[in-house]
Amino acid sequence: MEDEKITKCLEAAQWAPSASNRQPWHFIVVRDERTRKKLSDMHPYGRFMRESPVVIVVLGDPKKHPKYYLYDPSIATQNLLLAAHAQGLGTCWMGVINTPFEEDMKRLLNVPERMRIVCCISMGYPDETSTSDRRELAEIVSYEKL
Template sequence: MNVYDAIRTKRAIRKFSPEPIPDEALLRILDAGRLAGSSKNTQPWDFIVIRDRERLRALSECGPWAGHLAGAAVGVALVTGDWRERWPVAFDLGRAAQNMMLTAHEMGIGSVIANIYDMDKAHALLQLPADKMCYAAISFGYPANPEDLKRPPRKSGRRPLEEVVHWEVW
């Protein structure tokens, strides 16, 4: 699968089969995140791999739209320092997350990201150092319905290119 096709066909997968993700595939996904570019090559991330069912369930309660974490084969918590001190960190985390999710998609593994709203609960749950925070977590797993990986985008899901692109000036 080429990069453009991966971007074009990637779908948010929120329901997963119980099939485990092989370690080799998981390491490739994590390495894709590690290889993401970052502002001034700061690489402001750490990734916590979560397979424990109870920990995934508890993390799924840290955000109103994070319920999918409870059913994931693997959750990956994105951990960094306080992004408000260095705004590019949020952008850099997004780049790492997208690398991981596109790599998973290439291998037939579904994913979706969740924002973490209850950072104090996530901090305690993940036993983070005082200077670290978890802003988001990604669910990974084989889709409960494999056809979900191939479903077409919603007709109203994306603004047309000519509506979002401006040439030279607004």
């Protein structure tokens, strides 16, 4: 996958809003096949990581913002997914924080004790078009009061 496309995705993440503009995030770009396979083996729902050419591991840093270190990287991740989609790339968000394997992943990637792994994002060119669904607006939106 082209470096320029990955950079565009990372720039979209970089420009996400963050509380007090503390930007409590870091992104590890993993291309190495063995590392992707190890990540995939650790994650019970993470098979995409061995199949896709790039995995971006999203970290949150409580030292940069003790309250929003999880929200802000999540917002940045959504920006990243949208930038990927706009460039014709497919992605999958795989949750990591508070799982039994978060510590194993941290060790594998040299992540310091204080930081958290929010999620892993697999990225690649999709070889299929998938469908999905969402709850109806009428069910999830209220006006003026609930």
